[in-house]
Amino acid sequence: MQNRRRPLSYRFVVGLLLAVMVTSGSFWVLAQGETSADACEPDNLALQIESLQAALPADFEGDTDLALGNLFRLANIYQQLAINCGYEPTELEINALIGNTLSLADVGTILAANAVGDDMDAVLADLDSVTGDSFTGQLLYNGMEPALDGSALGCSGCHEGEAAPPTEGTWTRVDEERLVLSQFEDYSDVHYLVESILHPNDYIVEGYTANLMPTNFGQRMDVQQLADLVAYLMSQDQLPEDTE
Numbered sequence: 001m002q003n004r005r006r007p008l009s010y011r012f013v014v015g016l017l018l019a020v021m022v023t024s025g026s027f028w029v030l031a032q033g034e035t036s037a038d039a040c041e042p043d044n045l046a047l048q049i050e051s052l053q054a055a056l057p058a059d060f061e062g063d064t065d066l067a068l069g070n071l072f073r074l075a076n077i078y079q080q081l082a083i084n085c086g087y088e089p090t091e092l093e094i095n096a097l098i099g100n101t102l103s104l105a106d107v108g109t110i111l112a113a114n115a116v117g118d119d120m121d122a123v124l125a126d127l128d129s130v131t132g133d134s135f136t137g138q139l140l141y142n143g144m145e146p147a148l149d150g151s152a153l154g155c156s157g158c159h160e161g162e163a164a165p166p167t168e169g170t171w172t173r174v175d176e177e178r179l180v181l182s183q184f185e186d187y188s189d190v191h192y193l194v195e196s197i198l199h200p201n202d203y204i205v206e207g208y209t210a211n212l213m214p215t216n217f218g219q220r221m222d223v224q225q226l227a228d229l230v231a232y233l234m235s236q237d238q239l240p241e242d243t244e
């Protein structure tokens with residue numbers, strides 16, 4: 001019942017809010033996210049707060065749910081107003097906001113927001129902004145450091161056995177045996193490694209089984225973890241004869 005009424009009431013509130021803000025002259029402050037010294041004067045701020053409180057009353061329609069919704073929206077508008085007027089939240093305040101958001105969002109949403117994804121162009125561009133650490137990469141690879149979702153990636157489980165190409169000499173193999181193939185003409189070593197990890201079935205190394213390597217690594221690691229793994233694999237520059 002309350003749920004059915006909410007969209008209508010919400011539209012009503014927004015309409016009323018806009019009307020009040022237009023008439024009180026404060027509309028543009030929030031709408032455009034711009035700052036004017038005038039609008040941010042304490043007296044004018046107090047006026048805007050008054051109009052906002054009138055537009056989003058805490059006793060709204062005598063309905064607790066809707067009143068709480070107003071309270072929540074007011075808090076957001078106040079914070080946005082302060083930021084638009086030049087307020088810089090302290091680290092403590094930012095951490096509290098992040099903590100609050102994390103406690104609201106479900107784990108899947110948080111993971112999806114932090115995961116590197118599998119759009120190759122975007123991932124390669126993102127990788128430019130971080131520096132991989134091969135030691136952390138080794139820990140991730142060996143499952144001693146958990147992935148974004150708390151699980152072990154399990155790379156070494158396959159790559160230290162017969163089922164997958166060996167870890168040792170990975171970079172040398174990529175450089176000397178993969179990148180010389182015509183389909184990898186335009187690839188860098190990083191591009192090949194990233195594609196092997198995020199899209200393992202795009203190219204199957206000769207002699208190995210297709211569809212064995214998991215295809216969800218893009219959802220299970222963030223860009224820093226991918227950079228760390230790549231740095232670790234780049235450090236595997238043993239000569240092929242050493243690995244035989």
Ligand code: HEC
Pocket residue numbers: 141153154155156157158159163164165170173174178193196197200201203204205208209210211212213214217229233
């Ligand atoms: C279930 C087994 C399995 C797991 C787990 C696995 N891989 Fe693989 N991987 C394979 C197989 C099999 C191949 C070869 C077939 C292919 O090309 O897909 C391969 C190929 C690769 C290649 C290309 C190697 C080459 O010589 O060209 C790279 C790089 C790679 N994996 C990295 C990783 C990383 C990093 C992880 C962990 C995040 C991982 N793999 C997890 C099975 C696995």
